[in-house]
Amino acid sequence: MTEFTLSFIVGHMNYWLFTLLMMTGLYIVVDKGNLVKKIVGLNMFQTAVFMLYISMGKVTGGTAPIFPTDMNIDPEAVYSNPLPHVLILTAIVVGIATTSLGLALIVRIREEYHTIEEALIQKIELEKATREIREFGETMGGPE
Amino acid sequence: MRSLFAVAMLSGAFSLLSALLFVTLDAVDVAFTEAAVGAGISTVLMLGTMALTARFERHASHSPALPLFVVTLTGAAIIYGTLDMPNFGDPAAPVHQHVAPEYFERSPHEIGVPNVVTGILASYRGYDTMGETAVVFSAGVGVMLLLSGLRRRKRKGDPDEDTQNKGGKA
Numbered sequence: 001m002t003e004f005t006l007s008f009i010v011g012h013m014n015y016w017l018f019t020l021l022m023m024t025g026l027y028i029v030v031d032k033g034n035l036v037k038k039i040v041g042l043n044m045f046q047t048a049v050f051m052l053y054i055s056m057g058k059v060t061g062g063t064a065p066i067f068p069t070d071m072n073i074d075p076e077a078v079y080s081n082p083l084p085h086v087l088i089l090t091a092i093v094v095g096i097a098t099t100s101l102g103l104a105l106i107v108r109i110r111e112e113y114h115t116i117e118e119a120l121i122q123k124i125e126l127e128k129a130t131r132e133i134r135e136f137g138e139t140m141g142g143p144e
Numbered sequence: 145m146r147s148l149f150a151v152a153m154l155s156g157a158f159s160l161l162s163a164l165l166f167v168t169l170d171a172v173d174v175a176f177t178e179a180a181v182g183a184g185i186s187t188v189l190m191l192g193t194m195a196l197t198a199r200f201e202r203h204a205s206h207s208p209a210l211p212l213f214v215v216t217l218t219g220a221a222i223i224y225g226t227l228d229m230p231n232f233g234d235p236a237a238p239v240h241q242h243v244a245p246e247y248f249e250r251s252p253h254e255i256g257v258p259n260v261v262t263g264i265l266a267s268y269r270g271y272d273t274m275g276e277t278a279v280v281f282s283a284g285v286g287v288m289l290l291l292s293g294l295r296r297r298k299r300k301g302d303p304d305e306d307t308q309n310k311g312g313k314a
Contacts, residue, residue, distance in 0.1 A: 007231065008231070010231075010232075011231025011232045011233075012226055012227070012231065012232070014232045015223070015226035015229055015232075016223055016226065019219055019226065023215045023216075023218060023219040023222075026215050027211055027212070027215045030211040031208050031211040032201075033201075033202075034148070034201040036148050036190065036193060036197070037148070037201065040151055040190070043155060043159075044155070044158065050166075050174070051166075051169075054174060055169055057170075057239065058169045058170060058232065059170075059233060059235050059240060060234070060235065062170060062233075064170045064172045065170070065248075066172075066258055066259045067252060067258040071256070078235070079170075079248065079260070080170035081239060081240050082248075082260040082261045083243065083244055083247070083264065084239070085171045085174050085261045086261055086264045086265045088174050089177055090265075090272055090273065092177050093177070094280070096181045096182075096186055096189075097283035100186075100284075101286050103189050103192075103193040104286070104287040104291055105290060106197060107196045107290070107294065108291070110196065110197040111294065115198075119206075
């Protein structure tokens, strides 16, 4: 079993705070009915994941992983881990690509339903389905 | 908060603050990408979407109990998972032991670029970056396909509505 010493708690506080932020984003995605707000929540979730990864790459007393321009590298120098940085750079760009696609979908949904509220979209869908069942239900072999 | 404009602005401010956090965590490349992309482009895209859709949110009327429960459960599971993680800033953490020292050792004479992040991104992990450009390209094509007929269809439907369009390419 893990011991909850002070150094353990302080050393894990970053993971816990970023988890809190991540869950705030998830809550927005699940709870809010407005589609633009859902995208904002998704972005928050994403940024929290980025923070989690970057915080794993940090080394105490380290600096940004950039050598001096004359390439005279001090063997004593401590650098943070560059691998999470590379991964997250790629992830940010992919993230904006998915965000723009999601926003374009919202524009298209608004064109079709004249609303960007999830509840209203579901209501319209239900009305449409009920109307179609009433109209075509018999010919499709349903009851009545 | 009902005003989506305020939501977009706050999300831009959030991105800028997270960029500052990345600077303090030694990830300067990530910080300026986040500042440019997160605070810049995504705010612009969001404002463009608002111009094409709606500026205010309607009042939602449902209980937040179930979402809160789901979120708390997920968060608890994630926090349970972090209990095995090494301490923050620990130089002996497994993530610093495997390939990172090798990159530090090899990149000065193999790549010759002072910035190790650039060296890995463009050279050692060049295929990842190529895949990333493929993703951005397909997202751009998707956005264009979704929005291409918008102006024409709008004009046909109701001619009075504002027909400003955005170039969705990221």
